[in-house]
Amino acid sequence: MKRILTSTAIVMLAAMPFFLQDAATAEKPEVNAEASANAQADAGISMEQDGMTINAADLIGHPVYVGAEGEATVDEAVADVPDGWERAGEIGDVILTSEGGIESITMDIGGFLGMGEKNVQTSMDNLKFVQDSDEEGEYFIVFTGDRSKLEMEEEYDRAALDEDSYSVYSERPEMAAQQTSTEMEQETEQAAAETKQEVEQTADAAEQNMEKAGNEAEQELEQAANETEQEVEQTAEAAEQNMEQTADAAEKEMEQTADAAEQNVDAAEPVATDTAAVDPAAQEPAANNGDSDRVLTAEELDGMPVIGSDGDRLGEVSDIVLTDSGEIDSVIIDVGGFLGLGEKPVAIPFSELTLQEGEGLADQTVKINRTEEELEQMERWEG
Secondary structure, eight states: OOOOOOOOOOOOOOOHHHHHHHHHHHHHHHHHHHHHHHHHHHTTOEEEETTEEEEHHHHTTOEEEEOOTTOOOOOSOBSSOOTTOEEEEEEEEEEEOTTSOEEEEEEEESOBTTBTOEEEEEEGGGEEEEEBSSSTTOEEEEEOSOHHHHHHOOOOOHHHHHHTTOEEEOOSHHHHHHHHHHHHHHHHHHHHHHHHHHHHHHHHHHHHHHHHHHHHHHHHHHHHHHHHHHHHHHHHHHHHHHHHHHHHHHHHHHHHHHHHHHHTGGGSOOBTTBOEEEETTTTEEEEEOTTSSOEEEHHHHTTOEEEOTTSOEEEEEEEEEEOTTSOEEEEEEEESOBTTBSOEEEEEEGGGOEEEOOSSGGGOEEEOSOOHHHHHTSOOOOO
């Protein structure tokens, strides 16, 4: 009897803190990569001013000068910084509009060796670009606005620029980090919210799947139990009928072959180093018990334990099969099952049996050079 029972249960457990942390971490390289790409694109932005093409990338770090008060603005190209000019600072960042144009610049003014500097913002309209007569494409930048007002300006507000959809092009690491921090924070919060929602949805789906799987498994178990009970009852009834029929047939066959078995007892195949024969007096098949002179009858062999090659008990002898000439052909061994239920009868050639001696008949066993797995893979003996 074979039964195959399949039941499936799926359990999913999501650890939200670690999941959210991984999701936030996974988003950061994408934000940085995007910011880097934007910065590279911004580097190609330019504008026309004072008859020259001004590239945003070239403005970074460029010195800015102021002329003497009352001095006329220089309109012609110069080779060197005029004596009346004073260096006010240098350009720190370039402020870009949402359309990609240059809106303004920031200047690092004041301080000494970078200490105490102040970063202020000024419009491009306050800058004059004077061509360098010695180098084509080079220029000097002169601040033409109110100098005193420039010195009074407060530090420029980067947060306000973000709110107004401006972007900042800068080659300074600290500015690059500041440039992406707000975007990173917003995208991280969005990713965390989406991840939390996915986790909740996954948890709900897992719970529903668990309940569904549990109900299906319970139904399968009940159905399998009912089918097994029916099969056991049917098998028991069939086995009882077979036993009665087999007993009647065996009795008739034993009476018909008793004489032939006596004549062929010497021709019976050996059981390893032991022998097997038919007891003429008992009119039943029998086997020699090793070196002992005692002869075991078929009745004594019936129910004798069978030991496998690994030393485990495989089952017991339940029947003996004779040839038409009365020779012992094979023995039937019941393997598997539990408490007599579900056992599978298989036929083993008589030549493979070895009788193991003991102190008494109760200690006699039959040994074969096979394992339980090998017997279970054999075909069922139908008689």
